[in-house]
Amino acid sequence: MKGVLLINLGSPESPTAKDVKPYLDEFLMDKYVIDYPYLLRALLVRGIILNTRPKASAHAYQQIWWEEGSPLIVLSRRLMDKVAPQVSVPVALAMRYGKPSIETGLQELADKGVDEVLLLPLYPQYAMATTLTILVKAEEVRKTKFPNMRFSDVPAFYKQPGYVQALANSIKDGLVGFEYDHLLFSYHGVPERHIRKTDPTKSHCKIDGSCCVTPSEAHKVCYRHQCYETTRQVVEVLGIPKEKYSVTFQSRLGKDKWLEPYTDVTVNDMPAKNIKSLAVVTPAFVADCIETLEEIGMRAKEDFEANGGEHFHTVPCLNDRDDWAAVVAGWINDWAK
Known part of the structure; x- marks a missing residue:
C-alpha cells in the first residue's frame, strides 16, 4: 500500500530556552548543516553556541509564536489537511528536527498498512542542509525501524x-x-x-x-x-x-x-x-x-x-493556499497511479 510523508524543517516544542536548546542541538549537530568534523562541530555547537544562543532564539520565537503553536508546524499541518482529501493514499507529516519526527510519521503510515512511501521534502530548492539531510535521515530510520518499507522521493521542485x-x-x-x-x-x-x-x-x-x-x-x-x-x-x-x-x-x-x-x-x-x-x-x-x-x-x-x-x-509564503495544496495533491496522485 502506498502513502506519503510530507517533511519540513521543524521547530522547538515551545518558545522557551529550555525547549530551544535541545532543538538547536539536534539541528546544528547535523553534519549536513554544520559540516565540520564531529569534534570541531561539538566544540562549536555544545561548547559555544548552546551556551549563548538558546535564550536569544527563544526570544525570537516568542515574537512569532501562535496560540496554536509553532507557525511552521501549524501551517504544515494545515497544508496536509488540505492535501489529504484530494488524494487516494494516506498522508502523514514529519519534521527533520523536533516533533513529529520522521520515525513518528513513518509509524503513522505503517499503522495504516503503508509499505511504499513517497518522501516529499517541503523545500523547493535542493541543499545539503535541507533535502539531503531529510533523505539520509529517512533512510537511516527505514533501515532500523521499517526494513520492509520502500521509498521514493519528490526531487527539488524549484522549476516545476x-x-x-x-x-x-x-x-x-x-x-x-x-x-x-x-x-x-x-x-x-x-x-x-x-x-x-x-x-x-x-x-x-x-x-x-x-x-x-x-x-x-x-x-x-x-x-x-x-x-x-x-x-x-x-x-x-x-x-x-x-x-x-x-x-x-x-x-x-x-x-x-x-x-x-x-x-x-x-x-x-x-x-x-x-x-x-x-x-x-x-x-x-x-x-x-x-x-x-x-x-x-x-x-x-x-x-x-x-x-x-x-x-x-x-509577502506570505505559500503556506496552505488552495492552489499550492492542489499542486502537491497533483504530484501525489500522479505518483499513486
Missing part, C-alpha cells in the same frame, strides 16, 4: 510549472495594494563550500556568476542555481523588469563565506539608493517560520526603516 505558478500567484496576491520600488527575493543562505561539496562534477560550481547559467548536471543539486532559476521563472510569469527585483541570501552563521549578496546588508543599503518602498518574498520556504516572520518581517523591517526606508512589506 505548478509550483512556479502557485508562487507567482502568491506574490501577485501578496502585493495587492502595495506599490513597491523593488521586490527582493530573499533565500536562505548556505556556506559556499556546500555548493562545491554537492557538485557531482567536482569542477562546475565556481560561484563566479557564470556557472549557474551554463548548462550542467550540477544544476540538479545546485542550490544557488535553483534559487536564481526559481526567481527567473517567477518574474517571467509576473512580467517584472530586471531593474525592479534582485536576489539575496539570509540567515548566515559563523565567519565562513556564505552565498552573497547578503539580505541584511542589501536591505540596509537600499534606502540610500532611493528604494523607499520594499517588498520581500522568501521562496526557499513554503511555510512561514522564524526566518520569514521574525528575521525578515521584524528585524529586516526595523533595519530598513532605521536606514531611511518608508514602506516595508513581506
Whole structure:
C-alpha cells in the first residue's frame, strides 16, 4: 500500500530556552548543516553556541509564536489537511528536527498498512542542509525501524510549472495594494563550500556568476542555481523588469563565506539608493517560520526603516493556499497511479 510523508524543517516544542536548546542541538549537530568534523562541530555547537544562543532564539520565537503553536508546524499541518482529501493514499507529516519526527510519521503510515512511501521534502530548492539531510535521515530510520518499507522521493521542485505558478500567484496576491520600488527575493543562505561539496562534477560550481547559467548536471543539486532559476521563472510569469527585483541570501552563521549578496546588508543599503518602498518574498520556504516572520518581517523591517526606508512589506509564503495544496495533491496522485 502506498502513502506519503510530507517533511519540513521543524521547530522547538515551545518558545522557551529550555525547549530551544535541545532543538538547536539536534539541528546544528547535523553534519549536513554544520559540516565540520564531529569534534570541531561539538566544540562549536555544545561548547559555544548552546551556551549563548538558546535564550536569544527563544526570544525570537516568542515574537512569532501562535496560540496554536509553532507557525511552521501549524501551517504544515494545515497544508496536509488540505492535501489529504484530494488524494487516494494516506498522508502523514514529519519534521527533520523536533516533533513529529520522521520515525513518528513513518509509524503513522505503517499503522495504516503503508509499505511504499513517497518522501516529499517541503523545500523547493535542493541543499545539503535541507533535502539531503531529510533523505539520509529517512533512510537511516527505514533501515532500523521499517526494513520492509520502500521509498521514493519528490526531487527539488524549484522549476516545476505548478509550483512556479502557485508562487507567482502568491506574490501577485501578496502585493495587492502595495506599490513597491523593488521586490527582493530573499533565500536562505548556505556556506559556499556546500555548493562545491554537492557538485557531482567536482569542477562546475565556481560561484563566479557564470556557472549557474551554463548548462550542467550540477544544476540538479545546485542550490544557488535553483534559487536564481526559481526567481527567473517567477518574474517571467509576473512580467517584472530586471531593474525592479534582485536576489539575496539570509540567515548566515559563523565567519565562513556564505552565498552573497547578503539580505541584511542589501536591505540596509537600499534606502540610500532611493528604494523607499520594499517588498520581500522568501521562496526557499513554503511555510512561514522564524526566518520569514521574525528575521525578515521584524528585524529586516526595523533595519530598513532605521536606514531611511518608508514602506516595508513581506509577502506570505505559500503556506496552505488552495492552489499550492492542489499542486502537491497533483504530484501525489500522479505518483499513486
